[in-house]
Amino acid sequence: MPKLTINDKEIDVENGLTVLQACEQAGFEIPYFCYHPRLSIAGNCRMCLVEMEKSPKPIASCAMPVAEGMVIRTNTPLVEKARKGVLELLLINHPLDCPICDQGGECDLQDLTVSYGPSTSRFDLNKRAVSNKYMGPLIKTIMTRCIHCTRCVRFATEIAGTPEMGGIHRGEHTEITSYLEGALSSELSGNLIDVCPVGALTNKPYTFHGRPWELTKTNSIDVMDAVGSNIRIDTRGQQVMRVLPRLNEEINEEWISDKTRFSYDGLARQRLDKAYIRKEGKLTAVPLTEAINTVAHVLKATPANEIAALSGDLADCESVTVLKELMLALGSPHLDCRVDETVHDASNRSTYIFNSTIAGIEESDFILIIASNVRHEAPLINARIRKRYLQGGLNVAAVGQAYDLTYPYTHVSEQAPVIKEILEDAHPICAQLKAARKPMIIIGQGALNRRDSREILRLCQEIAEKYNMIQDDWNGFNVLHTAAGRVGALDLGFVPQDKGLNVHEILVACQRGQIKTILLNNVDNIPGGSFGEACVIYIGHHGDEGAHRADIILPGLAYTEKFATYVNTEGRPQQTEKAVANPGEAQEDWWLLNEVAVKLGFNFKFETRQDIIQKMIEINPIFAKLNQVSAAPWTKIISKYPETLSHISFKSPIVNFYMTDPISRHSSIMAACMAEIVGSGCSKKCA
Structure with a gap:
């Protein structure tokens, strides 16, 4: 573990950390715009500059790995001057519309300018204006406010897996845009609002509806799917104004799906109050x-x-x-x-829960998906699989219809008989299954509502046992539910x-x-x-x-x-x-x-x-342990069922991602997504 000195304080940190992360561990605040702990490092805002001994100029702490013997200073006159200069340059073209900006009160640029910025500007030329881009019914754009941190570009590419955004032109003419200026097709697009540090990308349905200090904030749980994402419900009076994600590393990290975030307007429509x-x-x-x-x-x-x-x-x-x-x-x-x-x-809990847990996906090196469009049935679990894929060393195979899951996978077959082939070691993916250290199987509801479902479930259990999915410290047999x-x-x-x-x-x-x-x-x-x-x-x-x-x-x-x-x-x-x-x-x-x-x-x-x-x-004693997963003992299905495996293709139960329950079906925002995203054909939501 490297030892470095930060502001005369010695600290040991793990290998692979950046100077910015080391400073935060030591208790020193480093301002930044482009850095995000869940995104790749861009190093393009230069707000995180710090002084390093023997370096001729300040370094970008977000992009500098720690090394033994480093001496870092975060509060010298040189650092303060650098930060003021960066903010002065960022504000050259930033519009003075804080009073009408929906990001007001939650804006990183506002906060950091107050804390680290200059009191005056030396620039008096006209500000540059950039035309707004169209990104669909959920995201409002005011691109003149954009500071080119590229967080949105990296989120769309890395987390959502839909690389529909990027930068065009160069220098002061740079613009961030969705390439075709169409509605974004990702089920996680609303998270762009959260990652944007300024008011360039804001919540379109919430535009001009309220200010953060007017809202009462309530921590709660999402019920739009079975993931149980942790959320915060912001209300004013008796009206739900917006829904935001709440950090929970074990479930949804800091993301939520668009249905979770935007279907809240359906709560007030067609209500039964008598x-x-x-x-x-x-x-x-x-x-x-x-x-x-x-x-x-x-x-x-x-x-x-x-x-x-x-x-x-x-x-x-x-x-x-x-x-x-x-x-x-x-x-x-x-x-x-x-x-x-x-x-x-x-009576057999291990056959109907996600035994490996959602966070356990990051430990797996082979995932076999049976009859599930994970992207629509559980977008946050799909994002977790994509995260594991980006780390490297993961192979994914899928039985069922071919869907765009945002990561590459081997499409095995659309029909159930191939499950028996896998069990009998008669399919090419079996070699990868055997070699996997912690393989897992994810069974969707589309496999469990058929005539041959009992036999499918039994065969999947046999596969789990044969291919080392059941270990002392690992249970890779998972059922993915769609209903809360x-x-x-x-x-x-x-x-x-x-x-x-x-x-x-x-x-x-x-x-x-x-x-x-x-x-x-x-x-x-x-x-x-x-x-x-x-x-x-x-x-x-x-x-x-x-x-x-x-x-x-x-x-x-x-x-x-x-x-x-x-x-x-x-x-x-x-x-x-x-x-x-x-x-x-x-x-x-x-x-x-x-x-x-x-x-x-x-x-x-x-x-x-x-x-x-x-x-x-x-x-059931599991209810005595709120917010905890109680491991289910592995119980094998012994009885064989006489049904022969049907050749009818597997189908996901989610036909329309945006409308799956009474709340989302009565949401005008979800209806707009249906018309513009599904109806336009820019995403195969109804595949």
Whole structure:
């Protein structure tokens, strides 16, 4: 470990660090614009200049590796003069529009100019103006403000994997642009707003809507997919103004997907803020107490074996727990959370979670993807795979349709029989699998909702064991979920009980009139006609597919309006925080179900949310460890299933990345992305 002296303080640092990183470790602040810890080094802003002993001029600390015996000074008159000169040059052409700039209050250029800049400028010529570039419905550009740090170019090329941005011309005529001035096709493009240190790239839907000091900031969890990205919800009054990423190295690092960031406007549209009962064929608003009493009356009048319950993609763990207790109290075994008809076994946790964890991707040297368009199903996991690819030494192979995943991979086949070939060592990729030190397999939901899914799952487990994916300190068997509410419901055992029907059998029974009443907990992806003549009781927060078919609607809360637990695809329980008040008469989903139980005479002793959490811990101890992944013991599927592997091509369940749930389907911003990005054909979003 090299030893160097910084401002008369000796410090030992790791090999490979830069002087800038060493200074930060020693506790000395170095200002910079172009440097970003997750991007390659550009060294073009020169703001990070420091003085090095025996060097004839200041050095760029972001680009200088540490070496034994270095003597660095960060606060000499020469360094101060250099910084003032750099800022004076940067501000030559920067417009004086801070009062109307959306970056105001969060601008690195503002902050560093106050701290390190000159008090006056010696330049009095007219400022240069640059025409704004078009980058789609999400990113607003004011390119006269651009300081050419190239962070956006490096992010698009390295992290997003869509090299659609770059610099044109030279010298003072340099401009940053998307080459064809079309909408950016990356699912991570909104992160350009965060990496831009000035107001050149800003949030287009948020333009002129607010200032950071006006907003209340709430730390929460994203539910747009099953990754569980950590986010910050900024609100003003009762309105969600924007959603930003929150640092979590183990899950999303500091990025979020565009759907997470921009679908928030769907929270206010088509909301269910009242209870409804269908009277004479029309849904009629009624007091909440009347709707709850009616639900209790219907359930009481229906034989237990003719009642079923389904839990959907956005259902939180608390509501799933109460609904399960209610169904057991009623005596009905017909409950299921696998509304996409997947074959997950709730008794074998290792077969339905991402066992290696998301951060574990960076340890793998071979990844076999089965039936998953990871880029659309989990953009942050895809970015993590790309990050590992850029580090070198990673081979990727994919079974399923050929998608642009932003990194090179071997396309094995579109059909399931090749899985058996891989198991039998009869495919060319087997040699790479054998040579891998920490191989992993990622199984998408597109492989688990077919007739032959049980056999596919068993064969994938066999592959995992044969090719050394299961080790003492490594479990490379991973299932990638797409729904935020799925893993938590499986952990709570919300699956058919003894002699109970699964989701497919429940829907068939509804059509045949054998199921008379069905409760839908945030179920919005099943066509309304699937329920036949059954009485549909819907709990949810949007007037989506489930509400359209419902006979009774109990208004629930969206993830921004409640404290709730969700378990992400790697099995990590996390909690959302309440950012805004309940709209209208809407209440927590668990509270609504518990009130129904009380009306029926059941006393679950669920007076507070903490009581439900205690019950969740009783059902599954993993809920006692918030924000932690509890490793699942490896349990092998022994039973062989008679189904022969189908030659039908695998398909990803995500047909349209921008609209996958009630919130994003009601977002005008997501609709604009649909029209301009998917509709224009500049990205194969619907492939």
